[in-house]
Amino acid sequence: MLALFYAFISQAHGRSFMPIAGTKVAQKVDSLYSFLLVISVISCVLVIGGLIYFALKYRRKTADDKTAYISHNNTLEFLWSFIPFVLFIVVFAWGWLIYRDMRSFPDDALEIHVLGKKWNWDYQYKSGKRTTAELTVPVGVPVKLIMTSQDVIHSFFIPSFRIKQDVVPGRYTALWFEAEKQGRYQIFCTEYCGDQHSAMLGTLNVVSLEEYETWLGDNPYKGLSLAEVGQKVFSQKCTVCHNVNDQRKVGPGFAGLYQKQRQFADGSQAVADENYIRDSILMPQKQVVEGYPPNGMISFQGQLAENELLGLIEYIKTLK
Amino acid sequence: MAVTTPESEHNYLNHEKGLWSWLTTLDHKRIGIMYMVSVMFFFLLGGIFALLIRTELAAPGPGILGDGQTYNQAMTFHGAIMVFMVIIPGIPAFLGNFVLPLHLGAKDVAFPRLNLLSWYCLMVGALITFTSLIYNGSDTGWTFYTPYSIEHASSGTVWVVLGAFVMGFSSILTGLNFIVTTHTLRAPGMSFFRMPLFVWGLYSTAIIQVLATPVLAITLLLLAAERLLGIGFFDPALGGDPVLFQHFFWFYSHPAVYIMILPAMGVISELITAFSRKTIFGYRAIAFSSLGIAAVSFFVWGHxxxxxxxxxxxxxxxxxxxxxxxxxxxxxxxxWVATLYKGSIVFQSPMLFALGFLFLFTIGGVTGIMLATLAMDVHFHDTYFVVAHFHYVMVGGTLMAIMGGIYYWFPKMFGKMYSEGMARMSFVFIFTGFNVTFFPQFVLGAMGMPRRYFDYLEIYTHLNQVSTAGSYMIGIGFVIGLVTIIQGMMNGEKASDNPWGAKTLEWQTASPPPHENFNYEPQVTAGPYEYR
Amino acid sequence: MAHVIPAKSYFNVLMVLFVLTVLTVLVARPVSGIDLGIFSDAIAFLIATVKATFVAAIFMGLKYQKKLHTVCLVSGVFFLLLLFLVSKIDIASRVLEQSTL
Amino acid sequence: MSTGSVSSTEHHHAHHFNSAEHEFDASMLGIWLFLCTEILMFGGLFVAFFIYHAKYPEVFAAGAATLDWKLGALNTIILLISSYTMAMGIHSCQTNKGKKAFNYLAVTFVCGLGFMVIKAIEYSGKIGHGFLPGKFFHPHDATFEAANQALYYSFYFMMTGLHGLHVIIGMGLIAWVAIRAKRGDFSSKFYTPVEGVGLFWHLVDLVWIYLFPLLYLVG
Known part of the structure; x- marks a missing residue:
């Protein structure tokens, strides 16, 4: 029993288990959560305490105890219906207020587009800059994420900001936050989306405004050779499904792929040259290697700049 | 007033002999026992998947289940088996079938043949669901959310969907049977407010079963058509709306969770009154709450x-x-807590499970209110907080009530007593194991660990290890429970007609009862809990 | 057993149903020249509901049977309306974001 | 016993009921509950129809235009007649005219058959034009500007298909009940199966009463 009681108290400090609140909205959620925790612990102690007390106090003494024939008590019954009702309505209203804040998007928010797809997050800024997995935003500036999915339903979740929103294919959904402190925050996908659902992670990198400006302006591949550009793009976008050795992960391993004979599901064959690699990236369903599911890979059409695509091809050619 | 039948060996168990007499029986008591065997078998199967999942999650990184795909299949089958084959048929079909006519003073349910058809629907549906394993199973989760369940999921999904469709009819027909039985087959003198509260629980459950399950039937039919014909209702690529699928699915699935809990509440009302030998506190409040919950349950699916x-x-x-x-x-x-006041309470194993129910269901209830709050659910949705909440109300609620109900009606079902010591030991293991497993998951959820994750971050490791250890305790607890039941059925010593001294009608007849339940015309002159 | 409904009333109901069917066709089909625009849909369903109540009340004999049977029929329709209305409220009040790229 | 044909096998009510009347009431409630589940099941399709009709009005307008409303109207008339003859069939059983009941039930069966024949004609017409549901939709001659025009035919085939299936089930039940009526199983004392099948058939007609304007008339 003591272990449980301790667990109760630790749950009361549950807030401390939650990641540190990174936005004002998150702090409001935490205060509501504390209020809910306190009510819950009190009502649990009342009900369970009462239960244990009655159970011990009214233990059966003799075989033919006479028990009181109490059928009901209107005032008591009214009280324990009305008080929970009032408490629930208070909690409902409070929750609604905070939900209002979460759903009212500031007009001057910095808009970033999020594309969820099977097992990775892609971000695109108004300036055309694209990144994968890591989302960089300035601190203290309201950011509005306009999100959609390329295949199935995903869900963009930042625990430290207490916000979450499903990313539904075929339409746009939105989420907003204003980070208060710089730092790196964890991003999860919380709507079940298949094999690598648990690998669909991202990090939110909150930096100062100046850092953000310089980061936005510079070219991430400045001074890198084509193969090094390819290696950087590969590590961001492809490692979820492909290995650099020849081990199969979700897709085939790429070690020694270049100039190798490829046997396709429809019986045809081809040598893996530059065009084959390019087509496999932009139109994966066209030639599916034997033993792999038909619509396993999603097309990267329109998501890779020309230098990134050429870099990828060069990099894959170097893999032995 | 109760005429104890002469010590003739004639009862429903030895009324006819042989497997065929069981497979074609029309006796509600035998159908109840057949449901018991099937539900317990499926529960063990679902439990094995649960232990596989917990063993996998004992440590980050691939473990016993190897890769995401296998884990997702284990998670899907754990969900589908437990929901469609164990917890929805659980109390209504097993305990309900056996006890309802006895509680009403009737000879059988209204439509015995339909009752047998319900059992066959469950078994055929289960068979169809398991044929999906031949087509490399299904990994969509028991909720079949589109568009994942349409294009990408493995081809076994159609079988699981059609299996659930067929099992839905078992639920509809049982619900229909119970509504008609409650309305037309009550013993003379038993008005609606003299019925035991377990019957009220089953009646309100039956209403939900009849009104909600057909919508699941059409939803699953459309999902199967979506996969086979590409009709484009729920597929965004064809202009459909996946959120509409969620509306249709949860329009059934939330009332379904009340199908799971309302009969459990009925069992708890029986156990608390019998073992504190005291009349229920607020009979009408509880009866109307059951109906109230059944009605309002149709309005809340969007949470x-x-x-x-x-x-x-x-x-x-x-x-x-x-x-x-x-x-x-x-x-x-x-x-229920007020019923204990000024009672004469004894801690036999059914009462332990009833008190365990109250303990766990209260925690489940308060966390439910947290999840109902808009701002909190944005953080908690699809995290382990939700997993912990629904296990507290499902395992802590319905399964505790099933175990309590089995032990309570065990002497009436088999005419023998189970071993009290082993039953209590099984309770201790299940209760503590349960808290050790699922309480840390509240904290994991608060920390933001998402649900259905095959692999998790380092910071979640410690609590997951605690949770896995707890799950083994639950496993041991239920195995002890199974052994207790089998050992009791085999060679428990003879039980009297009314070992607990309860006042409801089923304890006035013999244990095990004769084929036609009562050897006399039961007359009801007072309420079900007349402990003076 | 249940109240025996005179054969005559069955025949009358059939005639009414025929008339209503013709009326439905006239109302909803522009070929008949009467084009009520958006009202034509609503009226077509209104007439269908009238026909349905005739079939339920007389042919199915609900008029002479226990209230509970009517409750069964109506509760089915009620919960369908509930599902439709709330899904419609959700779909209608969704704030559809647009891409601003 | 009234003068009508004495039923060869005197029906005795099941052991767990007090009387035949008691059993009849229970069966009626049971059948009405089953009809409620049928309404809910068809209703799911109607709800989806209204939601998508509001979302893609042009798809439904174009689709409805390709349907032949005269066949729909004819089917409605046929089903109404079959409902009438079904009701008269029950009426004859209630008044101990078992043989007459058989004739009425036979006419109902034929009407059902007629309905299915017209349905078959319509379906073959659709298949001929390539208006098939979902991914099988490949219109030969007609051109549609909506991308998801197949949605309308998915609705059309799902709704009329499910309804047609229930008509066939109904016809099977009517045949079984007609044979028993001919054998004289029913009398004013016992006609539950006929009443049950009748209620089911009226419900099938009820669903068509709504399906007809929905699919054929409403643009």
Missing amino acids: HMYVSGQSELAGVIFSFLTMLVGVPTAIKTFN
């Missing part, structure tokens, strides 16, 4: 969809209505 792309207005409406459905649930809990 599963706060962050799914549903509009804010709909979210607010659903959040408010979910608070309303919380009130009658709270009323019932307070009534």
Whole structure:
């Protein structure tokens, strides 16, 4: 029993288990959560305490105890219906207020587009800059994420900001936050989306405004050779499904792929040259290697700049 | 007034002999026992999947289940088996079938042949669901959310969907049977307010079963058509709306969770009164709460969809209505605790499970209110907080009630007593194991660990290890329970007609009861809990 | 057993149903020249509901049977309306974001 | 016993009921509950129809235009007649005219058959034009500007298909009940199966009463 009681108290400090609140909205959620925790612990102690007390106090003494024939008590019954009702309505209203804040998007928010797809997050800024997995935003500036999915339903979740929103294919959904402190925050996908659902992670990198400006302006591949550009793009976008050795992960391993004979599901064959690699990236369903599911890979059409695509091809050619 | 039948060996168990007499029986008691065997078998199967999942999650990184695909299949089958084959048929079909006619003083349910058909629907549906394993199973989760369940999922999904479709009919027909039985086959003198509260629980459950399950039937039919014909209702690529699928799915699935809990509440009312030998506190409050919960349960499904792309207005409406459905649930809990006041309480194993139910269901209830709150659910949705909540109300609620109900009606079902010591030991293991498994998951959820994750971050490791250890304790607890039941059935010593001294009608007849339940015309002159 | 309904009333109901069917066709089909625009849909369903109540009340004998049977029929329709209305509220009040790229 | 044909096998009510009347009431409630589940099941399709009709009005307008409303109207008339003859069939059983009941039930069966024949004609017409549901939709001659025009035909085939299936089930039940009526199983004392099948058939007609304007008339 003591272990449980301790667990109760630790749950009361549950807030401390939650990641540190990174936005004002998150702090409001935490205060509501504390209020809910306190009510819950009190009502649990009342009900369970009462239960244990009655159970011990009214233990059966003799075989033919006479028990009181109490059928009901209107005032008591009214009280324990009305008080929970009032408490629930208070909690409902409070929750609604905070939900209002979460759903009212500031007009001057910095808009970033999020594309969820099977097992990775892609971000695109108004300036055309694209990144994968890591989302960089300035601190203290309201950011509005306009999100959609390329295949199935995903869900963009930042625990430290207490916000979450499903990313539904075929339409746009939105989420907003204003980070208060710089730092790196964890991003999860919380709507079940298949094999690598648990690998669909991202990090939110909150930096100062100046850092953000310089980061936005510079070219991430400045001074890198084509193969090094390819290696950087590969590590961001492809490692979820492909290995650099020849081990199969979700897709085939790429070690020694270049100039190798490829046997396709429809019986045809081809040598893996530059065009084959390019087509496999932009139109994966066209030639599916034997033993792999038909619509396993999603097309990267329109998501890779020309230098990134050429870099990828060069990099894959170097893999032995 | 109760005429104890002469010590003739004639009862429903040896009325006819041989497997064929069981497979073609029309006796509600035998059908109840057949449901018991099937539900316990499926429960063990689902339990094995649960232990596989917990063993996998003992440590980050691939473990016993190897890769994401296998883990997702284990998670899907754990969900599908436990929901469709164990917890929805569980109390209504097993305990309900056996006890309802006895509680009403009737000779059988209204439509015995339909009752047998319900059992066959469950078994055929289960068979169809398991044929999906031949087509490399299904990894969509028991919720079949589109568009994942349409294009990408493995080809076994259609079988699981059609299996659930067939099992739905078992639920509809049982519900239909119980409504007609309750309306037409009550013993003379038994008005609606002299019925035991277990019958009230089954009656309100039956209403939900009849009104909600057909919508699941059409939803699953459309999902199967979506996969086979590409009809484009729920497929965004063809202009469909996946959120509409969620509306259709949860329109059934939330009332379904009340199909799971209302009969459990009925069992608890029986156990608390019998083992504190005291009349129930607030009979009408509990009876009307059951009906109230059944009615309001149809208005609240959207609290599963706060962050799914549903509009804010709909979210607010659903959040408010979910608070309303919380009130009658709270009323019932307070009534049970009040029943203990000034009682004469004895701690036999059914009572231990009833008290365990109250303990766990209260925690489940308060966390339910947290999840119903809009702002909290945005953080908690699809994290382990939700997993912990629904296990507290499902395992802590319905399974505790099933175990309590089995031990309570065991002497009436088999005419023998189970071993009290082993039953208590199984309770201790299940209760502590349960808290050790699922309480840390509340904290994991608060920390943001998402649900259905094959692999998790380092910071979640410690609590997951604690949770896995707890799950083994639960496993041991249920194995002890199974051994207790089998050992009791085999060579438990003879039980009297009314070992617990309870007042409801089933204890006035013999244990095990004769084929036609009562050897006399039962007359009801007073309420079900007349402990003076 | 249940109240025996005179054969005559069955025949009358059939005639009424025929008339209503013709009326439905006239109302909803522009070929008949009467084009009520958006009202034509609503009226077509209104007439269908009238026909349905005739079939339920007389042919199915609900008029003479226990209230509970009517409750069964109506509760089915009620919960369908509930599902439709709330899904409609959700779909209608959704704030559809647009891409601003 | 009234003068009508004495039923060869005197029906005795099941052991767990007190009387035949008691059993009849229970069966009626049971059948009405089953009809409620049928309404809910068809209703799911109607709800989806209204939601998508509001979302893609042009798809439904174009689709409805390709349907032949005269066949729909004819089917409605046929089903109404079959409902009438079904009701008269029950009426004859209630008044101990078992043989007459057989004739009425036979006419109902034929009407059902007629309905299915017209349905078959319509379906073959659709298949001929390539208006098939979902991914099988490949219109030969007609051109549609909506991308998801197949949605309308998915609805059309799902709704009329499910309804047609229930008509066939109904016809099977009517045949079984007609044979028993001919054998004289029913009398004013016992006609539950006929009443049950009748209620089911009226419900099938009820669903068509709504399906007809929905699919054929409403643009």
